[in-house]
Amino acid sequence: MLSPQQILQGLKRVKYPGLGRDIVSFGFVRDVEVSSYGVKVVLSPTTRDGRIVEQLREAVANTVKELTGVDRVEVIITPPAPAQHRASAAPASIAGVAHTVAVASGKGGVGKSTVAVHLAYALATQGHRVGLLDADIYGPSIPLMVGTHGSPAVSAERRIIPLEVQGVKTISLGFLIEPGTPVIWRGPMITKVLTQFFHDVAWGDLDVLVLDLPPGTGDAQLTIAQQLALSGGVIVTTPQAMALEDVRRGVAMFRELKAPVLGVIENMSYYICRTCGQRSEPFGHGGGQRMAEELNIPFLGSLPLAAELMQAGESGAPLVLSAPDHPVTQAFQQLARTVWTSLQARKEIAATRIY
Ligand SMILES: Nc1ncnc2c1ncn2[C@@H]1O[C@H](COP(=O)(O)OP(=O)(O)OP(=O)(O)O)[C@@H](O)[C@H]1O
Ligand SMILES: [Mg+2]
Known part of the structure; x- marks a missing residue:
C-alpha cells in the first residue's frame, strides 16, 4: 500500500480545472489518510463553484483508485481556513x-x-x-x-x-x-x-x-x-x-x-x-x-x-x-x-x- 505521502505526490497529476497548475502545489489537499477501510482525502479548494468542486472530487477519487488499486476512496470537501483577523x-x-x-x-x-x-x-x-x-x-x-x-x-x-x-x-x-x-x-x-x-x-x-x-x-x-x-x-x-x-x-x-x-x-x-x-x-x-x-x-x-x-x-x-x-x-x-x-x-x- 502506498503511504499518504506517496498518494499526495501522485495527486500532483490532478490539475485545477482550467489552469495548468496542480491541486497539491496550490495547497488544496489538506490531508491524506490511509487505513484498512480505504483512503480518505481532505480537499479544501478556495472556489465555491459547485461544478469545479465536483470535478475535483471525481478527479481525486479516480487518481487515488488508479494509484492504489483501492476502491473505497472518500473525498471530503472542507472550506478553506478562514483568514485571520489580522x-x-x-x-x-x-x-x-x-x-x-x-x-x-x-x-x-x-x-x-x-x-x-x-x-x-x-x-x-x-x-x-x-x-x-x-x-x-x-x-x-x-x-x-x-x-x-x-x-x-x-x-x-x-x-x-x-x-x-x-x-x-x-x-x-x-x-x-x-x-x-x-x-x-x-x-x-x-x-x-x-x-x-x-x-x-x-x-x-x-x-x-x-x-x-x-x-x-x-x-x-x-x-x-x-x-x-x-x-x-x-x-x-x-x-x-x-x-x-x-x-x-x-x-x-x-x-x-x-x-x-x-x-x-x-x-x-x-x-x-x-x-x-x-x-x-x-x-x-x-x-x-x-x-x-x-x-x-x-x-x-x-x-x-x-x-x-x-x-x-x-x-x-x-x-x-x-x-x-x-x-x-x-x-x-x-x-x-x-x-x-x-x-x-x-x-x-x-x-x-x-x-
Ligand atoms: N546620491 C544621489 N545622487 C544623485 N541623485 C540622487 C541621489 N540619491 C537620490 N537621488 C535623487 O533624488 C531624488 C529623491 O530620491 P528618492 O526618491 O530616492 O528619495 P526618497 O527619500 O525616497 O523621497 P520621498 O521621501 O519622496 O519618498 C530622486 O530623483 C533620486 O534619483
Ligand atoms: Mg521614496
Missing part, C-alpha cells in the same frame, strides 16, 4: 520571509527609495532571495525606479503574485493603479493595502524583504508597528543642518516599531568631479560618522551625489545592475554585505537568548 493580531513576521528590513528617514527626498532599490538589487546579486515592498502608498516611486509598470496576476488562492523584476520580487501600489492616478485615501485604506502587501502577496521563500517607507511617521509606520515584526531598519539622511534631529527621529521611530536600527547611511554626502575626479565635500567631512556615534548607532557609509544615480532612478535601470563596476555600485554592495552580516548576527543573538 489587524488585531500581534506583530508577526511574514510567512517564508527570513528578514524584513525597512528603509526610512525623518525627511522626504533624501534618497530612501534609491537606497531601498539598490540595496535590494545588491543583495540579490550577492545570491540572496530578495523582495522589495513599496510601502509608500501615496507616492510609490518603485515602479519608475525598477522600470516596470506591469500588473501583477492573482493566483487561484487569491494571492497577489509580485512582479519579478530582474530577480527581485516587487510589489507597489503603482502596479495596481493607473500611472498618474492621485492617491487620496485616508489612513484605514493605507492600512488595508499594506496588510495585503504583507500577507496576501505570494512572496514565497525570501532571505530579505526590503521595505521602502514614506518619510516621517504616518499610517504606513503605524501599520507596521501593529502588524509586522521588522528585523531591522536603515535610516537614510543627508549631510545638512538639522540632520541630527532628523536621524534622531528615525531612531525613535524604529524604537516604536521595536526594530533594531541596523545603521544610518549618509546620502549625497560628497561629489566627485566627472572631469577631474576630485572629491568635494561641500557639507564638510565625517558628519554622518559623528552623528552615528552620538546616537550610538552603526554608520553604514556615505554615498556621493551622483548624476548617474539620479538617471538610474528615472530610467528604471538600477546602477547596481547596469554598472556593476561603478564606485556607487561598490558602495551599495558594501552596504548590502554589512546589512546581511548584521541581520545574521542578530539572528544568532536571538537564537542563543535564553528566555
Whole structure:
C-alpha cells in the first residue's frame, strides 16, 4: 500500500480545472489518510463553484483508485481556513520571509527609495532571495525606479503574485493603479493595502524583504508597528543642518516599531568631479560618522551625489545592475554585505537568548 505521502505526490497529476497548475502545489489537499477501510482525502479548494468542486472530487477519487488499486476512496470537501483577523493580531513576521528590513528617514527626498532599490538589487546579486515592498502608498516611486509598470496576476488562492523584476520580487501600489492616478485615501485604506502587501502577496521563500517607507511617521509606520515584526531598519539622511534631529527621529521611530536600527547611511554626502575626479565635500567631512556615534548607532557609509544615480532612478535601470563596476555600485554592495552580516548576527543573538 502506498503511504499518504506517496498518494499526495501522485495527486500532483490532478490539475485545477482550467489552469495548468496542480491541486497539491496550490495547497488544496489538506490531508491524506490511509487505513484498512480505504483512503480518505481532505480537499479544501478556495472556489465555491459547485461544478469545479465536483470535478475535483471525481478527479481525486479516480487518481487515488488508479494509484492504489483501492476502491473505497472518500473525498471530503472542507472550506478553506478562514483568514485571520489580522489587524488585531500581534506583530508577526511574514510567512517564508527570513528578514524584513525597512528603509526610512525623518525627511522626504533624501534618497530612501534609491537606497531601498539598490540595496535590494545588491543583495540579490550577492545570491540572496530578495523582495522589495513599496510601502509608500501615496507616492510609490518603485515602479519608475525598477522600470516596470506591469500588473501583477492573482493566483487561484487569491494571492497577489509580485512582479519579478530582474530577480527581485516587487510589489507597489503603482502596479495596481493607473500611472498618474492621485492617491487620496485616508489612513484605514493605507492600512488595508499594506496588510495585503504583507500577507496576501505570494512572496514565497525570501532571505530579505526590503521595505521602502514614506518619510516621517504616518499610517504606513503605524501599520507596521501593529502588524509586522521588522528585523531591522536603515535610516537614510543627508549631510545638512538639522540632520541630527532628523536621524534622531528615525531612531525613535524604529524604537516604536521595536526594530533594531541596523545603521544610518549618509546620502549625497560628497561629489566627485566627472572631469577631474576630485572629491568635494561641500557639507564638510565625517558628519554622518559623528552623528552615528552620538546616537550610538552603526554608520553604514556615505554615498556621493551622483548624476548617474539620479538617471538610474528615472530610467528604471538600477546602477547596481547596469554598472556593476561603478564606485556607487561598490558602495551599495558594501552596504548590502554589512546589512546581511548584521541581520545574521542578530539572528544568532536571538537564537542563543535564553528566555
Ligand atoms: N546620491 C544621489 N545622487 C544623485 N541623485 C540622487 C541621489 N540619491 C537620490 N537621488 C535623487 O533624488 C531624488 C529623491 O530620491 P528618492 O526618491 O530616492 O528619495 P526618497 O527619500 O525616497 O523621497 P520621498 O521621501 O519622496 O519618498 C530622486 O530623483 C533620486 O534619483
Ligand atoms: Mg521614496
